Amino acid sequence: MNYLIAVLKDRIEAEEAYSSLEREGLPMDKVSILGKGYKSADEFGLIDPNLEAKKQMRGLAFWTIPFGFIAGFAFNLQTGLEIVEWAGSLGNHIIGGIFGAIAGAMGSFFVGGGVGLSAGSGDALPYRNRLNEGKYLIVVRGSETLTKQATRILRQFEPENIQGYVEPRSL
Incomplete structure (x- = not known):
């Protein structure tokens, strides 16, 4: 057509x-x-470029948030960083994972949303x-x-x- x-x-x-x-x-x-x-x-x-951006953001978040959690958990496990004293070893690993998941969410928001707005609309x-x-x-x-x-x-x-x-x- x-x-x-x-x-x-x-x-x-x-x-x-x-x-x-x-x-x-x-x-x-x-x-x-x-x-x-x-x-x-x-x-x-x-x-609608806004809808395309949201769709792309959700698709990217599906992968980046869990990957960010695993990466944050593994990073804290390897480095042994003590984020909060009272949380203990496992608690600090989980907090590291949460920070990694937040970083993944931010990545999907800025990269997925930005690319969806600029390129998704043609x-x-x-x-x-x-x-x-x-x-x-x-x-x-x-x-x-x-x-x-x-x-x-x-x-x-x-x-x-x-x-x-x-x-x-x-x-």
């Missing part, structure tokens, strides 16, 4: 572009307008930002021929940005 996304500055321009696509005979079930009064980014299915974040600025998106999905025809039509409106995408084939 091919996608074409054009960013237009206001509602009037988006409606004119939509009407022009309709006049040229494009199947209108393949054309969507995103913006105020039309579909939202969530309704269309643009990835181009969805800039499009969401443009929608938040009050701009409109025209999205055409279909065959390569359809998106090329739509590109030719939409270029007449001098969109702020026009970008084509090809959905990767799933195995």
Whole structure:
């Protein structure tokens, strides 16, 4: 499946572009307008970078927190550090493990969350930002021929940005 996304500055321009696509005979079930009064980014299915970051954070925490506990426990076992006097030997090893688990949680938060925000959204974040600025998106999905025809039509409106995408084939 091919996608074409054009960013237009206001509602009037988006409606004119939509009407022009309709006049040229494009199947209108393949054309969507995103913006105020039309579909939202969530309704269309643009990835929310915050949700992606949380998902990546949870996935990383699944491994880093237990590994951090084991590493902290083992480090305290090897070094014999006395963190608190009254806890005894086993208690200090467990406290070392807890500190290691905390370090693992911090790693998953900063690395998993940061990477999820910066890389997990792909181009969805800039499009969401443009929608938040009050701009409109025209999205055409279909065959390569359809998106090329739509590109030719939409270029007449001098969109702020026009970008084509090809959905990767799933195995």
